[in-house]
Amino acid sequence: DADVTQTPRNRITKTGKRIMLECSQTKGHDRMYWYRQDPGLGLRLIYYSFDVKDINKGEISDGYSVSRQAQAKFSLSLESAIPNQTALYFCATSDPTGAYGYTFGSGTRLTVV
């Protein structure tokens, strides 16, 4: 099994629908992140969590919410999807010391029509 698992891998949804992207990890890391990737742009941080009770907004959090259900699980929700949220979404984990780098999931390709 992958260290960081994202579901679904691909999703097409309609404008206005609520959608949840899920992420689970077996690394035992406290820190988890959600990023968004758009063509020609670097990954941008949506939300991050340093432990179950510590959730923080990133640079592009508007229109998104998150839930840290357990140390291993971090979900991203789009409350009312809009077409400009069409993107590739990545979940990642890191250890607090920073000594071991980041581990990324395989990504979720989301299309909002």
Added chain:
Amino acid sequence: KNEVEQSPQNLTAQEGEFITINCSYSVGISALHWLQQHPGGGIVSLFMLSSGKKKHGRLIATINIQEKHSSLHITASHPRDSAVYICAVGSPGSARQLTFGSGTQLTVLP
């Protein structure tokens, strides 16, 4: 101006060539990361470095902290090296947030 700039944006090489991808940054950092993104989309961490040089197989990463510059080298390139290579810098302090470059698309032709 972006905090992390990569060059070139696109690079096509013949199999066997020596490849260099550059990354410049304008902020203080805790570490610099080189990542690889394959056509399927998944991202793999290649290197994390805060000084000097690291080598893994045919890949070499160097960083010059004073000049705020890093390079990723691929020796004896192969078509399977074709991917997007992404530079990212971690902010100082306990937060260590990553700021990403926009990536370099590498295509190695047989």
